[in-house]
Each structure stands twice: as structure tokens, then as C-alpha cells.
Amino acid sequence: MKLCIIKPPLPFGWAPIVPPILEYLAALTLRANPDIEIELVYASATPDVFDTLECDLAAISLLTPTAVPGYRIADTLRVRGIKVVFGGIHASAMPEEAKLHGDAVVIGEAESVWPTVIRDFLAGRLKPFYQGERIPLDDLPTPLYGMLKGKEQFRIVNTSRGCPYNCTFCSVKPFFGPQIRFRPIDDVVRDVAAMAEKMYINGDENIWWEGTEQRAIDLFTALRGSGKKWMGFGSLRPVLSSAGSRMLNAARESGLLSLWVGWDAISDEGLKAYAANGKVGVDRERAVRTLKDHGIDVSLFYMLGGRDDTLDDFKRSIEVADRLGVSMHPSLLVPYPGTKLREEYEPHLYKELGWEYYTGAYALFEHPDPAMTPAMREQQFYESSLELLSMPRILRHMFKIPRQGFPHAHILSLMSQVPVRKGMKIAYEQWKKDHLTVQEKRLIL
Known part of the structure; x- marks a missing residue:
């Protein structure tokens, strides 16, 4: 299985900061299943990759200003048979809207439910919504710093x-x-x-x-x-x-x-x-x-x-x-x-x-x-x-x-x-x- 973790483009150009969700969700994924292949995509830096991107599942994190391009990316991928799961603050606030463009939506924090999302996808029984819980923060993995290759200068x-x-x-x-x-x-x-x-x-x-x-x-x-x-x-x-x-x-x-x-x-x-x-x-x-x-x-x-x-x-x-x-x-x-x-x-x-x-x-x-x-x-x-x-x-x-x-x-x-x-x-x-x-x-x- 290959997972692509995607951050949609910012409204007014590229910023020299690695979106933390990319390398952190990669670490959560490998903790849940170390056999998964992962590709990280920061769309502000690489906006033209989606017509040729190859993966089985795409995880797209949405903020409100990036929701429209995020939905556009999801629609492009789903036409090619790629499953899409949304997360982030905007998807959590507007889950029904996000579901119109995706196969599943993680509502709230991901740590408590992300392993279940991965297992359900591999078993072919992805559910439409997953409700994350606010759990203690005493067992978070270190993000896979350096996994995103680019000219970003800050993490x-x-x-x-x-x-x-x-x-x-x-x-x-x-x-x-x-x-x-x-x-x-x-x-x-x-x-x-x-x-x-x-x-x-x-x-x-x-x-x-x-x-x-x-x-x-x-x-x-x-x-x-x-x-x-x-x-x-x-x-x-x-x-x-x-x-x-x-x-x-x-x-x-x-x-x-x-x-x-x-x-x-x-x-x-x-x-x-x-x-x-x-x-x-x-x-x-x-x-x-x-x-x-x-x-x-x-x-x-x-x-x-x-x-x-x-x-x-x-x-x-x-x-x-x-x-x-x-x-x-x-x-x-x-x-x-x-x-x-x-x-x-x-x-x-x-x-x-x-x-x-x-x-x-x-x-x-x-x-x-x-x-x-x-x-x-x-x-x-x-x-x-x-x-x-x-x-x-x-x-x-x-x-x-x-x-x-x-x-x-x-x-x-x-x-x-x-x-x-x-x-x-x-x-x-x-x-x-x-x-x-x-x-x-x-x-x-």
C-alpha cells in the first residue's frame, strides 16, 4: 500500500515552512503499520504533481483558505480511482461538506483513530466518518523530519x-x-x-x-x-x-x-x-x-x-x-x-x-x-x-x-x-x- 499525505497550496504563494502535518502524520502512519510506503506532497512547492501522482490512499489536511484547492485535488485523484480521507480544522468543522469530495473524514485529532483508518482501508471497509478523541499527549512520535525534500527552511x-x-x-x-x-x-x-x-x-x-x-x-x-x-x-x-x-x-x-x-x-x-x-x-x-x-x-x-x-x-x-x-x-x-x-x-x-x-x-x-x-x-x-x-x-x-x-x-x-x-x-x-x-x-x- 502507498499513502500520499497532501497539504493543499496556500492562497498567495509558497512559504519557507514545512507543514508539520506532513512529517507528523507520516510518523503516526509508520507506527501503525511500518510496511506502508509514504509520499509527502506540499502543493505550494509542487503544484503540478496531481495528474500523475500514484498512490492507493491520499490523506488531505484542510484549513479553510485551502479547502477549495484541497477539494479540487481530491476530485482529481478520485477520478483516477484513488481513495481520499480528509482531516484538519476545516474538515472537522464542515465534515458533511468534506465528505462530498472524499471517501472518509477524520473529525478532530487524529491520534486516537488513525490506526483504525489505516486498518479499515486495508480491509476494504473505510467508514465515512471517524471521530477523534482528545487524548493525553504523552506518547506522540517524533515527526519524520527530513522526509519532505525541498527548499523549506523551518520546521x-x-x-x-x-x-x-x-x-x-x-x-x-x-x-x-x-x-x-x-x-x-x-x-x-x-x-x-x-x-x-x-x-x-x-x-x-x-x-x-x-x-x-x-x-x-x-x-x-x-x-x-x-x-x-x-x-x-x-x-x-x-x-x-x-x-x-x-x-x-x-x-x-x-x-x-x-x-x-x-x-x-x-x-x-x-x-x-x-x-x-x-x-x-x-x-x-x-x-x-x-x-x-x-x-x-x-x-x-x-x-x-x-x-x-x-x-x-x-x-x-x-x-x-x-x-x-x-x-x-x-x-x-x-x-x-x-x-x-x-x-x-x-x-x-x-x-x-x-x-x-x-x-x-x-x-x-x-x-x-x-x-x-x-x-x-x-x-x-x-x-x-x-x-x-x-x-x-x-x-x-x-x-x-x-x-x-x-x-x-x-x-x-x-x-x-x-x-x-x-x-x-x-x-x-x-x-x-x-x-x-x-x-x-x-x-x-
Whole structure:
């Protein structure tokens, strides 16, 4: 038997990161059955392989922005007699939809059911749906690092799952649950050591949690011996806790160069509307300055164009970047399926816009302010994004990165921002070509 594990293409080009599902699901597969032949396919890097791809079973992992190309790939393979099983956050949120394009759908986390999927396929009795359980993370295999051959420069390690916060826009809690499940620290150290690269990404939703700062300190202390640099995603609230300074020092000493922070909304009103103020804390600007004082570069991710946002928020985002000396990465608000925000925005959605528009670059819902037309929101989004990602700004930011990170943090800043800039320019050119057609779809009732 041959299994192909497929990650559909990203909307706006290739990114230099190995999708973790590829090498991790390969490891799960070989644990279940070491006789299976496996091929990994990252469609962003190799988009033209599907007409000639040979396998018995294809496993396709879906995010909402990649659902449409994922379905297209599945349809192509099934015409040739190849069975398809879907998984991932989008397939879990929309299993009946995914089943229209596949033979089976794994709902939720795969570990508890993937061996059964393999056995059922080999026995010729593949079921339409498999419900994964949220199990402890104390027996996860090391991904088969290096199995995907390409020019990708970063690999991802995960150390926990789950989220206790109630942000309405986020898919993490509905998918992974409200309880934080930690992996054993020794297993994380093992996985980091198995990577050939000298720099990696901690792919957790949050590298530290309020109330579990000591666990974070213990993890970072254990990683000090790896000799590797890394970047990760983190919330701001624990930064200002009583253990915050010790935690930041331990993180920096373990190789943390850059933290990607969910700023979420420009205004405090926007934070409250998304129920994200609990995660951010009471003084988020002071938390950012504290991170920088500890030698950690900061990039802020946030959303624009929500129903509680104003046109002024687009301009204010540039002021925040200048005032705090950080890089800023906006998107237009996306009501992903399975989230509370989706339920809240349901009456206002442009129903004719399919998942291919759920990229963070399109206005997907009506806005109560007549000035916030879809075209205006999109135009303002691109103008502010391209200003924030202009080469002069990217280069000026190099002088604002804490000196403790030189030269790795400075190189990392270029490697992370330049591809985003390239993707944004591609998206903008595409938008200029098709925004009138998209507007016509919005007018269909």
C-alpha cells in the first residue's frame, strides 16, 4: 500500500515552512503499520504533481483558505480511482461538506483513530466518518523530519494543545478543547534535537499560559542545551505576571529570538467585541516593551474591518508600529466555520463568497458604517499592509530589534517579512483584477 499525505497550496504563494502535518502524520502512519510506503506532497512547492501522482490512499489536511484547492485535488485523484480521507480544522468543522469530495473524514485529532483508518482501508471497509478523541499527549512520535525534500527552511515543534480563552474568532478552542494538554518536556527536547536545522518554530497557539509560567520556565531551561534558535507565538498577559521576568529570561536563554503576538484588534472596544481582552491583559503596550527589554523581537498580528471597527483603525495600526518599534501583520477579519464569531456574523455574511475568499484579504460581511464598504475595507487593508511591509520599513526595523538577538534575529526578521511582503503584493495584484467580480457576488441575494 502507498499513502500520499497532501497539504493543499496556500492562497498567495509558497512559504519557507514545512507543514508539520506532513512529517507528523507520516510518523503516526509508520507506527501503525511500518510496511506502508509514504509520499509527502506540499502543493505550494509542487503544484503540478496531481495528474500523475500514484498512490492507493491520499490523506488531505484542510484549513479553510485551502479547502477549495484541497477539494479540487481530491476530485482529481478520485477520478483516477484513488481513495481520499480528509482531516484538519476545516474538515472537522464542515465534515458533511468534506465528505462530498472524499471517501472518509477524520473529525478532530487524529491520534486516537488513525490506526483504525489505516486498518479499515486495508480491509476494504473505510467508514465515512471517524471521530477523534482528545487524548493525553504523552506518547506522540517524533515527526519524520527530513522526509519532505525541498527548499523549506523551518520546521515546527508543538509542545501543547488546547486554549482556555474565549476569543470569538479563534478555531483553536473548538478544535483542541478548553483544557491545556502539555507534552512531556523530555519528548519536546527529543524532537528539537532530531531536527537538522539550527532554527525552528514553536507552533503552539501559546508558548506560555497564565498560571503555568513555571512549566514554561522548566521547558525553556531544558531547551537551553539544544544550541538552536527559535521563534514562537505568545500571549501578553503572562509577560506581566509575577513570574514574567524569570520566564522571559529563560525563554531568551533557550534561544527565543522573536515572538509573534496576537494583538487581535487596534482598539480596546474591538478587543472586548472579540472577547480577547482576557488574553491580552490590562496593559498590552507595556507587555510589548517588556518583551523587547528582555531582548526579544516582537511581531504583532491583528484584524481589521470587523463590525465594531472604524476606518481610523487602519491608520492607527501604522502609528502603533512606529510607537512600539515592532513589525505589524494585519488581516481582514475572517469568520471561520466552527467559531463563535461565525455564529454572531451569520446574518451579515456575503453568502456567495466561497471558502477561497477566506484568506484574510477580502471583506466577507456587511458593515453597519456606510463608509466601511467592502471595497473601502479591502483598499485600506492593502494600503496599510503594503506600507507596513515596505522595504524601507523592513530595513528600518532592523535597527529596532534588540541587540541581544544579533545577527540571528535580524536575519529571521528579513526571512519572515520579505515572503509576506511578496505574498501581499501578489494578493493585491489579484484583488485589482477581480474585486469588481467579487462585488457582483456580494450583490446576489
